[in-house]
Amino acid sequence: MKLQHYLGGLEGLPEPLNLEKKVFVEDWEKRIFGIHVAMMGLSNHLGAALPQYPVEQVPTTFRDEWTWASLRTGAEGMNPFDYFKFRYYEKWLGGISQFFIDNGYVSEEEISALIEAPESAVVEGGDPAIDDQVIDYLRRGDSPRRDVAHPKFAVGERVAIANTPAGAHTRLPGYLRAKVGTVQRIFEGDYGYFVHTGDGIGDPMPIYIVEFTPEELWGPRAEPGANALYAELFEAYLQPIEEVK
Incomplete structure (x- = not known):
């Protein structure tokens, strides 16, 4: 990618950026961060990555690979005009949503319906074994060495x-x-x-x-x-x- 990523040193850029000091500007950004973490903790590459989690035994319907590279690829693949228009976690939201659509977990129509649904209609909870795997991943991580x-x-x-x-x-x-x-x-x-x-x-x-x-x-x-x-x-x-x- 030679457009929106790694712009340091290019001439003609606008005045210095006004960087946002808050980690999360809106409450929904905390949720998209949590979704990303859960996807990392359930990614099927963890079966081979150290320390070799028993991820295939986790009762989850998420059976794909999701790493930081997946998140970055989604952002770098955005239209450059959209990339500069959206905030940090808006890029995350777009990349993760497109991943779920491309891999058949949800359709655009289902996402649109959820956007219109009241918050009380969103299903909460899940299998504790899924939570245990994600928490274990947060504690131990995965090493590329x-x-x-x-x-x-x-x-x-x-x-x-x-x-x-x-x-x-x-x-x-x-x-x-x-x-x-x-x-x-x-x-x-x-x-x-x-x-x-x-x-x-x-x-x-x-x-x-x-x-x-x-x-x-x-x-x-x-x-x-x-x-x-x-x-x-x-x-x-x-x-x-x-x-x-």
Whole structure:
């Protein structure tokens, strides 16, 4: 995605953003956050992700994979005009609703009917085993680490950042594409991303912290005295310098 995500450093952007300080602006945002958490805690990938939950035994009709990548893909796939029009949790609502529609859990007509229904008509409660699984997930999480690190690059090595084709989702900041930086740290393990994004990540691989100078990123317009920028990047986004000459 080279449009609405990772806009840092682009020239001609409007005045500094007025960031909302409240975590939840409206009460419904708490509910959509809770729905997302429940979907994460019931996702079928948890059967393979550490610590290997018995998610197949949970009596839920939700039998799909839902990760942070799923949520981000829904947001990044929005029409750019809609993306900038809606607030943070409005994007969540749109992405989650579309996921349920696309996977046959609910229809647009059913959603419309629920919007018109009184709040008392909404069904509450459920099987306690579902709650137990979600709470267990909240306590223990899921780790994408699969092995010790097998890095191709070393600390102190200069690396070039790939300019991969835009896909449905990426973890590569747009303003780092085709830039050159220095490896400052290699994380201890090989880490997967649970889903394959189409731009190189998905299977377990090393993750690096790469340092970039302001001059490298912004050129002669870099502000004097600015600090270096550090980015955590999957190995698929790094290339040897000689490959880009």
